Amino acid sequence: MFRLFSSVTLIGFLLLVGPLHAQVAATSSSEAPATVTIPEGLTPEQVDGLVARMSDDQVRSILLERLDAVAEKNAAEAEEREDPITEINEIWAEMVASWTHVVVTIPNIFSAQAHAVDNFIGKFGGNGALVLIGLIISVLVVGFIAEKLFGLLTRKWHAKPDTADENDLRGAARYLFIRFCHEIAGLVVFYVVIRAIGRGLLTPEQVTYAAPFVFYLIWIPRLGAAASRFILAPNKPEYRLVNTDDRWAKYLHRNLIGLLILIGFTLFLLHFNRLNGITGGETRIGFWLNAAIHIYIGVIAWTAREGLSQMMLGTDPDHTKFDEEVAHYYPYFAIGVSAVIWLLVEFLAAQRDPAIRAILLQGAHFTTMFWLLIAPALDTLIRGLVRHLQPPMLGEGPVAEQAYKSTKRSYIRIGRVLAGILVILMIAKAWNLDLQEIAGGGEEDGSRVIQFFIIIAIGYILNELVSLWINRRLAKEMTADQSPDEEAGEGGGAGGSRLATVLPLLRVTAQVAISVIFVLLALGALGLDITPLLAGAGILGLAIGFGAQKLVSDIVGGIFFLIDDAFRVGEYVDVGGTTGTVEKISIRSMQLRHHRGPVHTIPYGEIQKLTNYSRDWVIMKLKFTVPFDTDPNKVKKIFKKIGAEMMEDETHKDGFLQPFKSQGVFDFDDVGMIIRGKFMAKPGKQFTLRKEIFNRVKAAFKENGIDFARREVRVAIPGLDEAEQLTGERKAAVRATQQA
Structure with a gap:
């Protein structure tokens, strides 16, 4: 049985490592294994007979020798592959070679484009090319006429709202949305008409040239213009949804259309060249057009940085310092994203991988740049929607006001997570990445990273949902401000409700528990062994149980005081001769603010008697x-x-x-x-x-x-x-x- 297993293994191994010259010396099974070599060109039957004449030790010796050689070779390749300096040098060499090729091929740009045009004319003939161009123009004119007729017939659909509603967000959004839908409906009519007529008048070969022209140079810019008019409303400031003045709204609208035309022209030209036998490597015109696009983006962001900052900040009076920083640095972020995407494209183009080139020709890098640039705008949109859609505050007083603001921030944070997930999914789709397959174990390292971020995102959303529920309850509390006599030091003011006292403590406890659980789960998803962490936590808990009896006494005493509803935040109490207003409670102690200013911190375990002067x-x-x-x-x-x-x-x-x-x-x-x-x-x-x-x-x-x-x-x-x-x-x- 062992000989059969050895022969099969050796046959597979020999097929992998190649034939060898061999001489076999017959020995008895009790002798030491002799040096064995395998001749070249052996058939499987000859190999089987050769193995049958070998001893078990000889077969084992050959296998170990060859396995060691293969292992050493793989280790050397892995070491060379994992050397970061070597990889950086190789990447830099590829980039330099690619840029050198760009400079070398400059003289070929115009000649290659002329050759592409000649090939195009050669396919259809001079008259045929002119006829094709004329047919395309005629079809487009008919499509535009059909779109205008549709607009005239449906003008009443997008009538202006009443003057009383012009300053209302709901009325403005309704008007802009109806106008946007009307424009999209017109574009659909335009597309249906030109498609129907084009299919009837053009041959399939002519359609292969006409369709990209219409899609890249007509459809994409017009669709982008409709979206820009919906958001920026360049000629209707009273309906504008973003916080920017007329000057920057018109400037951004014009240049966004120009940018889309430039992107569409780039994609169409590369497609046109490929159809006419001109590859990207012959002229590298894609390099210059791509560079022009990114330079254009940088110029727009730098010139309109004031308007972009206004737009990113929005009109929410409750914005945070983080919102101000994002608004200030957004133009520079846009320039940085444009530069990084350009470098990424040049790196991928230098790899000369046909699959990657196909993805670039589909505009995956433009899609990536679009979603990265629009991400801060989505944040501004989320903040605006939360501000206008959040129900009004039901309670009164500082506790309710603070809880209302915290509720708003929770909505915004949840919206940011969902927007981030949307951006990641759209970018992955552009690069043909199946995140579900990767997360399921398609690639071990990628699977772990994706699972890590999924767990972190779920934990973050759960944490915000807990905070949201608690803050919504607190926002209904009726906590009046201090009266003048209380501020003068009389004491004995009214306290908050029981929920206003217990819920903040419950929120902190829940957040700590969620953070610990999901951090451990995320570390486990990365492949780290969390057993030592759990063991350490158990030992720490045991040490606290034995060595910190006073701490346990304080915590348990506080729990029973809260269960008994002995005091609430804002109430005036006397604890063993120490009087003051309950200003803050924690899991271990309470803080009393004396009416003359001093703050007393009293552990719950030291409270023997508590007198409440503010109850009922x-x-x-x-x-x-x-x-x-x-x-x-x-x-x-x-x-x-x-x-x-x-x-x-x-x-x-x-x-x-x-x-x-x-x-x-x-x-x-x-x-x-x-x-x-x-x-x-x-x-x-x-x-x-x-x-x-x-x-x-x-x-x-x-x-x-x-x-x-x-x-x-x-x-x-x-x-x-x-x-x-x-x-x-x-x-x-x-x-x-x-x-x-």
Whole structure:
């Protein structure tokens, strides 16, 4: 069995490495293997007989020797192939050779083009070529007439909106979209007419020349012009969807059409030359036309950099610093993309690969450049759509406002990921790359990279969806701003809702969990062993469990405080003698802002008792001291009247839960009677109401002749009752005594 396996293996091996000269010395199976060589030109039957006469050790020796030689050869080739310096030198040499060939073939450009024209005329004859050109022009004229007639018959489809709607985004977008659809419908009519007439008048050979001309020089520029009019609206600034002035809108519109004409002319000329027997290597005219296209793009981006920056920034007042940087550097990004694509095309052209040349002739590099340049514009479009389509904020206050802005940013980030996926798919399609096949394992390295980015994208979108859900809930919260009394340091303001306290903490926890899980999955997709990371995380958790008992106590205590709803962000609390407003909570501690400014950080594990001054309602009891001879019933009526008036006051009625009223005489002291009043208010409103009640009570007492009791010192003089009976001399003596 082993001999049969050895013979089959050796036959396959010999067929791979080639025949050898051989001499065979017969030996017994117990002798040491002799040197064996194989003669050339052996048939499989001869090889089988030769192997049958060999010992097992000889067969094994030959196999090991040849396998070692092949392994050494493959290792040497791999080392040479993986040397980056060698690869860079080879690439540079190919590029230099290609550019040298471009310079050498300059004299051939005009002669080769003349030869292509001669070949074209030779195929159809002089009269036949003129007839073909005349037929193409006639068909195009008929197509244009049909398009204009269609436009006249359907003018009412794109009527202008009412004047009241001109400044409305929905009305402007509706008008531009209907106009765009009308233009596309006209182009479809144009195409159908020229196709029908062209197929009837032209032969199949004539169609091979006419179709590329119409497609590259008529259809593509006109389609691009329709899209440009939809976005830039060069002659209708009141309907313009992008943020740029008339000057730059018209400039960009004109030059975009010119750029599309230049691209179409390039593709048509290369196609025309190929049909007439002129290859790209003879003239390298494609190099000069491609260079002209990229130079044109650079000139447009540099000249209109102000308008492009305006357009990229948009009109959203909530733009970020990142949006400003993208808008500022977009023109330079466009120039850089144009330069990089040009270098890529020159590198691929230098490879002289027919498959790559075919892809370039299809305009894959132009498609790539288009999607890369339009990517920032898609971002601007996403931000504009989110701004206008996002529902209005339902809540009030800083928490709701911040959550509303965060919701908008989440929509924008999700849109950016989807736009990035669209750009990648369109570029891959242009280069005939099947990403699904690659991700499925068609190419091991490419599969891992694609799976890595897919996992990262899914994790990012999931993270944004969690943030979006939480921020949408927070955007409905009703959290009022601080009242003037709270800002002055009174404390005891109203806090946020329970969701406004718990959801931010839940968001951070969910984001950390999602980040850790998907980063580990992405690293695993790259082929990295994540087992040590998981083991390290387990050891770290065990160390925390044994060595950080205080941390665990703080975390567990915080969880139960939140479950009990003991405090919320914005509430005024007392924790063991430390008072302040709950400003921030984390998984381990809470921060209290004292009304004089200091911030106290208190771990949950150290909280033994917590007093909340801002939960649900507050009762304020006010004391007023009046003279003993004041009528309490009169004061009671005054308090009741003040309470009724304030309950009807638009400024103060929303702060009351129960009106201000008298509680009668509370106490007596050595000055007068103490009369007390009380009211129930919403947390945070009590100090403003108290100040207003004090002002109104003072005014009402003055109006009714009631004075506030004052501290007085009374001096009793013996015999003062007989003062009226004193003589004038006696009174003068008393005055003199007082003055002394």
